[in-house]
Amino acid sequence: MDAGWLFSGFLSALEPVNLLVAIVGCFLGTLVGVLPGLGPTSSVALLFPFTAMLSPAATVIGLGAIYYGAMYGGSTTAVLLNIPGEVASIPAAVEGFPLTKQGRAGPVLVICALVSFLGGIIAMIALVFFAPVLAEVALRFGPFEYLALMTLSFTCAAGLAGGSVIRGFSAALLGLFVAMIGCDPGTSVYRFTFAIPNLYSGLDVVSIVVGLFGIGEVLYGIKTEITTLMSGKLHGLMPSRRESLLGLKGGLRGSFIGALLGLLPGITPSVGSFVSYAVEKRVATEREKIGRGALEGIAGPEAANNAAAVSGFVPLMALGIPTGPVLAIVMAALIIQGVVPGPLMFSTHKALAGTIIASFFVGNVILVILNIPLVGIWVRIAMIPYRILGPLILFLCVLGSYTVRNSTFDLWVMLLFGVLGYLTKEKMFPLPPFILGLILGPQMELYFRQAAVLGLTHIVHRPVAMAGLIVAGALFAAFTIFKGKGHPIVAEDP
Amino acid sequence: MIAGRRLQSLWCAALLFLTGGLALREGVRITRASPKSNWLAGPGGYITLIGGLLLCFALCELILAARGTDPVSHSSKAKTSLGKKGWTTLIFLALYLLLTPWLGFILASGVFLIGSLRLLGCTFRSMIIVTLAICLSMFFLFPVLGISVPRGWFGF
Numbered sequence: 302m303d304a305g306w307l308f309s310g311f312l313s314a315l316e317p318v319n320l321l322v323a324i325v326g327c328f329l330g331t332l333v334g335v336l337p338g339l340g341p342t343s344s345v346a347l348l349f350p351f352t353a354m355l356s357p358a359a360t361v362i363g364l365g366a367i368y369y370g371a372m373y374g375g376s377t378t379a380v381l382l383n384i385p386g387e388v389a390s391i392p393a394a395v396e397g398f399p400l401t402k403q404g405r406a407g408p409v410l411v412i413c414a415l416v417s418f419l420g421g422i423i424a425m426i427a428l429v430f431f432a433p434v435l436a437e438v439a440l441r442f443g444p445f446e447y448l449a450l451m452t453l454s455f456t457c458a459a460g461l462a463g464g465s466v467i468r469g470f471s472a473a474l475l476g477l478f479v480a481m482i483g484c485d486p487g488t489s490v491y492r493f494t495f496a497i498p499n500l501y502s503g504l505d506v507v508s509i510v511v512g513l514f515g516i517g518e519v520l521y522g523i524k525t526e527i528t529t530l531m532s533g534k535l536h537g538l539m540p541s542r543r544e545s546l547l548g549l550k551g552g553l554r555g556s557f558i559g560a561l562l563g564l565l566p567g568i569t570p571s572v573g574s575f576v577s578y579a580v581e582k583r584v585a586t587e588r589e590k591i592g593r594g595a596l597e598g599i600a601g602p603e604a605a606n607n608a609a610a611v612s613g614f615v616p617l618m619a620l621g622i623p624t625g626p627v628l629a630i631v632m633a634a635l636i637i638q639g640v641v642p643g644p645l646m647f648s649t650h651k652a653l654a655g656t657i658i659a660s661f662f663v664g665n666v667i668l669v670i671l672n673i674p675l676v677g678i679w680v681r682i683a684m685i686p687y688r689i690l691g692p693l694i695l696f697l698c699v700l701g702s703y704t705v706r707n708s709t710f711d712l713w714v715m716l717l718f719g720v721l722g723y724l725t726k727e728k729m730f731p732l733p734p735f736i737l738g739l740i741l742g743p744q745m746e747l748y749f750r751q752a753a754v755l756g757l758t759h760i761v762h763r764p765v766a767m768a769g770l771i772v773a774g775a776l777f778a779a780f781t782i783f784k785g786k787g788h789p790i791v792a793e794d795p
Numbered sequence: 796m797i798a799g800r801r802l803q804s805l806w807c808a809a810l811l812f813l814t815g816g817l818a819l820r821e822g823v824r825i826t827r828a829s830p831k832s833n834w835l836a837g838p839g840g841y842i843t844l845i846g847g848l849l850l851c852f853a854l855c856e857l858i859l860a861a862r863g864t865d866p867v868s869h870s871s872k873a874k875t876s877l878g879k880k881g882w883t884t885l886i887f888l889a890l891y892l893l894l895t896p897w898l899g900f901i902l903a904s905g906v907f908l909i910g911s912l913r914l915l916g917c918t919f920r921s922m923i924i925v926t927l928a929i930c931l932s933m934f935f936l937f938p939v940l941g942i943s944v945p946r947g948w949f950g951f
Contacts (some may be wrong), residue, residue: 467859471811471852477845478814488838490825493817516888523881523915689925692911695888696904696929703900704942712892720885729807746841753836 307429310655313358314663322359323660326366327667331675333367334374344371345630357638358653362660364631368610369421369668372570376413376603381406382694384515389574389609391733392602394514399594408540410676412596413603414669416552420604421665423556424563424611428658444751445760449769451745454572456773457579458734460780469780472730476738477745479504486743487750499710506739508702512715513732515698517722519691524723527687544596551581551600558601559608564615571740573609574602575733611661618646618654804860811853818846880914887911899947905930 313319333344345367355363372389379390380397393413400409459469482493483503494500540548558580559573578598582588585597592598610627617628632642640650685693702715725732752760760766822843826834834840891907898906905926912922934951937944 467852467855468807471807471849471856474845474849474852475811475814478818478849481818481842481845485838488829490829490838492821492825492838492842520881520884523884524878526880688915688917689912689921691884691915692908693925693929695884695911696908699888699891699904700944703944707943709892709895709945712895716885716888716892719888723881729803749841749844750836753833753840757835 306651306655307658308655309652310657310659311662313652313656314362314659318356319359319362319656319660320663322355322363323366323664323667324671326363327370327664327671330367330370330372331374331377331668331672332370334371335377341368341371341375341627344368344374345627357635357640357650358656358660360634360638361631361653361657362664364634365657365660366664366667368627368631369417369607369664372606372610373414373417373668373672376417376606377410380409380413380599382690383518384694384698385510389571389602389606391514391571391736392574392578393599395592395733396595396598400596400599403594405594407676408544409596409599411673412540412544412548412552412600414672414676416548416555416600416604417607418665418669419549419552420556420559420606420608421611421661421668423553423604424560424608425658425661425665427560427564427608428612428615428661442765443763444748444755445763445766446769447748448745448752449760449763449766449773451741451748453769453773453776454575454737454741455734456776456780458575458737459731460776466777466780468729469731469734472732473734473738475730476735476740477742478738479509480739480742481746487747499708504714505702505706505708505711507705508711508715509718509739510736511698511702512718513722513725513736515694515701515722516715516719517725519694519698520719520723522687522691540596547586547596548600551585551597552604554580554584555601555604555606556608559605559610560612562605563609563612570606570609570613571737573605575737577601577605607665614657614661617642618657801860804856808853808856808860811849811856815846815849815853818842818849820846822846883914884911887914895945895947897947899949899951900944901930901933901951902947902949904933 314323330341330344334341345364375385375390376393376397379385379394381401383394383398385391385394397406397409397413400406455470455473459473460466480503482500484491484494484501491501555573555577558577559570562573562576563570578601581595581598581601582591585591585595585601587595587597590598613628617632635642640646640653646654698715698719699712702711703709705711722732725735760770819842822839822841822845825839825842826837827839829837829839835844887907887910891903894906895903897903908926908929909922912925917925933944936942
């Protein structure tokens with residue numbers, strides 16, 4: 302294998318300008334990502350205009366660094382404040398927040414940083430060695446396979462969420478319902494818009510997520526009259542040996558899951574995060590603690606999240622298909638710079654491809670070096686009295702929702718979902734399947750319609766798709782039977 | 796407790812019936828407006844399917860509620876309302892959103908922060924410090940960062 306292009310990529314990534322861009326990107330990304338409601342998409346979108354003055358390599362390095370930084374920052378707010386900055390951080394909120402309440406926020410954040418690094422590095426190795434083969438396999442996936450994969454994701458999310466299987470599936474269907482609001486991109490038909498122009502472009506996902514998690518959480522905090530998110534002493538900032546081992550095990554599993562799923566076009570890091578969470582619920586050493594604060598339940602999804610984000614660059618660079626909104630922005634930035642991602646990138650811009658891959662390694666190293674010393678500062682955020690923090694979180698939720706589309710209508714959407722978020726805290730519907738439905742809804746519809754055009758019965762001739770559907774069906778049956786008998790498949794949502 | 800759970804099931808069923816019915820109606824309307832030989836591939840087919848599934852799940856909720864089977868495996872704690880402070884915070888938040896186009900984002904944020912900080916029992920000193928710090932940061936930093944927020948009567 303000719304590794305010269307990769308070696309020159311490392312040399313280019315370590316150039317002072319590119320290194321500085323990576324450091325500034327990681328710091329800014331974390332800083333913006335730590336603000337509740339401002340996830341990686343908002344962070345990259347906010348800082349995207351500043352990259353216009355940089356070279357193509359520095360642009361991707363900078364945006365990549367902001368992306369990792371914001372993801373880590375999102376996990377920080379998820380762990381400390383129970384406000385995931387992005388969908389992929391939901392498992393971190395579910396598992397990390399109970400540990401924050403127990404005074405273990407420091408070790409959790411250190412483990413998050415380390416497993417994110419691990420995920421990034423494993424995905425980078427996968428990217429270098431297996432990308433061509435796996436990208437070819439992913440190319441053979443059609444709508445049937447994607448439909449089956451998404452059905453499997455829904456079954457896992459719905460079955461493993463706290464509560465009944467019916468409620469889990471109902472929540473996923475409600476997510477799919479909300480995702481349909483707006484203009485159908487294929488036929489330009491308006492759906493559920495009721496002649497309200499603000500609904501033509503659909504509901505903004507960020508506003509919904511911020512409302513459900515941010516506003517809902519603050520309202521719940523006010524109702525329960527908590528004084529601080531984290532009271533008492535901080536039981537050390539560094540994880541113990543046992544905690545490190547648990548984190549490593551979960552992190553390794555999550556890294557492989559995320560790296561593999563990230564290669565599939567259309568699969569966002571959040572899917573990797575949820576699949577990893579589902580796996581951890583089954584195989585974790587302390588699976589009885591899942592839902593009440595299990596380290597493996599955080600380490601796996603966090604590693605998967607970062608690994609999927611890195612390996613998501615494979616379909617972007619090799620096929621020109623961004624796997625999510627952040628990579629779509631990265632793609633736009635590259636096109637502005639005159640570089641069109643696609644099959645020709647590895648031949649016409651091989652040096653740039655090498656620099657981008659090398660920058661993942663450099664960026665992840667910087668992220669760890671930068672964030673571990675800052676853990677103490679992030680942890681102290683949770684010790685601010687809630688009478689101050691509560692209104693500040695509400696203000697940041699409003700700011701975060703507004704800045705995505707500069708729309709005051711989105712703020713009302715956020716408020717509405719905030720009330721719904723409070724109600725779901727009262728155990729009406731589990732949130733993870735709803736969010737998954739919301740995010741995967743447009744893609745699911747696209748693949749469903751493509752499959753319908755080809756003829757849905759043709760699925761019997763697609764072994765991978767059939768296998769996916771059979772597994773989903775078996776899981777559904779298992780969840781229904783076991784939960785019906787009162788077996789605790791998962792612990793309750795906190 | 797059982798009555799409470801049943802009521803919760805009925806609420807869930809009602810929500811599912813409402814959304815399912817809406818989706819079914821919208822799906823049929825769109826399918827009629829754009830007839831195709833393969834209606835499932837059209838813009839209304841998928842919606843109809845989702846609507847149908849939502850109605851099926853609503854029916855399941857109703858049956859389980861009627862049979863007295865608890866569809867929720869976790870314990871339902873005694874539910875309490877949002878409380879006076881919670882409701883007031885919600886009202887403040889709604890007022891904040893209403894006032895933003897008139898007062899401007901920065902000033903409306905200031906008013907909201909003063910109100911909600913005071914409501915939650917903040918001292919006068921910390922209330923002023925926090926509000927001033929946030930408003931001044933927004934006033935000076937947002938133009939630098941290129942963040943655009945609504946301006947009100949006073950031009951900021």
